[in-house]
Amino acid sequence: xxxxxxxxxxxxxxxxxxxxxxxxxxxxxxxxxxxxxxxxxxxxxxxxxxxxxxxxxxxxxxxxxxxxxxxxxxxxxxxxxxxxxxxxxxxxxxxxxxxxxxxxxxxxxxxxxxxxxxxxxxxxxxxxxxxxxxxxxxxxxxxxxxxxxxxxxxxxxxxxxxxxxxxxxxxxxxxxxxxxxxxxxxxxxxxxxxxxxxxxxxxxxxxxxxxxxxxxxxxxxxxxxxxxxxxxxxxxxxxxxxxxxxxxxxxxxxxxxxxxxxxxx
Amino acid sequence: xxxxxxxxxxxxxxxxxxxxxxxxxxxxxxxxxxxxxxxxxxxxxxxxxxxxxxxxxxxxxxxxxxxxxxxxxxxxxxxxxxxxxxxxxxxxxxxxxxxxxxxxxxxxxxxxxx
Numbered sequence: 001x002x003x004x005x006x007x008x009x010x011x012x013x014x015x016x017x018x019x020x021x022x023x024x025x026x027x028x029x030x031x032x033x034x035x036x037x038x039x040x041x042x043x044x045x046x047x048x049x050x051x052x053x054x055x056x057x058x059x060x061x062x063x064x065x066x067x068x069x070x071x072x073x074x075x076x077x078x079x080x081x082x083x084x085x086x087x088x089x090x091x092x093x094x095x096x097x098x099x100x101x102x103x104x105x106x107x108x109x110x111x112x113x114x115x116x117x118x119x120x121x122x123x124x125x126x127x128x129x130x131x132x133x134x135x136x137x138x139x140x141x142x143x144x145x146x147x148x149x150x151x152x153x154x155x156x157x158x159x160x161x162x163x164x165x166x167x168x169x170x171x172x173x174x175x176x177x178x179x180x181x182x183x184x185x186x187x188x189x190x191x192x193x194x195x196x197x198x199x200x201x202x203x204x205x206x207x208x209x210x211x212x213x214x215x216x217x218x219x220x221x222x223x224x225x226x227x228x229x230x231x232x233x234x235x236x237x238x239x240x241x242x243x244x245x246x247x248x249x250x251x252x253x254x255x256x257x258x259x260x261x262x263x264x265x
Numbered sequence: 266x267x268x269x270x271x272x273x274x275x276x277x278x279x280x281x282x283x284x285x286x287x288x289x290x291x292x293x294x295x296x297x298x299x300x301x302x303x304x305x306x307x308x309x310x311x312x313x314x315x316x317x318x319x320x321x322x323x324x325x326x327x328x329x330x331x332x333x334x335x336x337x338x339x340x341x342x343x344x345x346x347x348x349x350x351x352x353x354x355x356x357x358x359x360x361x362x363x364x365x366x367x368x369x370x371x372x373x374x375x376x377x378x379x
Contacts, residue, residue: 113305114329119353121303122331123379147305147378189379206377230379
């Protein structure tokens, strides 16, 4: 028996290994861990246990939509992101509506900023990333928790230059490394000066930008699926393009990959 | 006369009312071109009624206050900010409920968020 991770946005959880309306028990969601996964004796199906609406249950899912866990620290981050995404009702819980505004307030408090979540003009995406990374555990304690993405991007680039392996992320140019689950993808905000690329991010740590956490690398469809904060006023999904070779494409103002090095020697 | 009425089109400032002299009133102007996203103030900052050195200080903003950058006039920068205890939702407020505004030096120290 093994654990597996859900690798699609949502997946039907059934009472029997067949696609029939009366077998549907509920759904499991991207990043969710399923336990006791075993071959179900029917091609393409596995039996497993999962938490469905706050209660653990046994059932069956299609095996093709699962992936093996990568490493403990990466999966801890995936689990943290999954929790937050679920708390915001998978992108439908809006930032200014209780209880979600209170969740945004928690993110601000986590980085020591006295805002309560009703401050709709105060961009909170970096606070959200900081919150999710912090909740991923001790391996991430040296993250540059900040209210601005630019701070931790700069920190990750400089840490790599200094060969500092105590930090959880190193900054890479898009051409240097393939993205993986648990990495961060970062893009410029073109509505504000300066125009930012990797070289600018190496020098500066105060500019408008945005990062999301990679939850799935989809080579077949040439894209990565990410989750971040302040995405359509919630915690939600964004897709980024892959280039040939499965490197991140420099589209949509993407300029850096922050590679998760928590599982590297 | 309440300062808010003079400089903020009827909005109410958290700061105590101060008397404006004739020169202040002549120069009193609400800054335009304000950003739709706020930044966090880094240091204590005086806000004046008008973009001139002698203009009355209408309020003092504390570090951590959400401020919006507005137009620049000479050495002055227009700023908009929520009233004390108010939410930083100035870009979403309807006419008649605008956030207070005023003028600071153009070396305003803020921290970007997001």
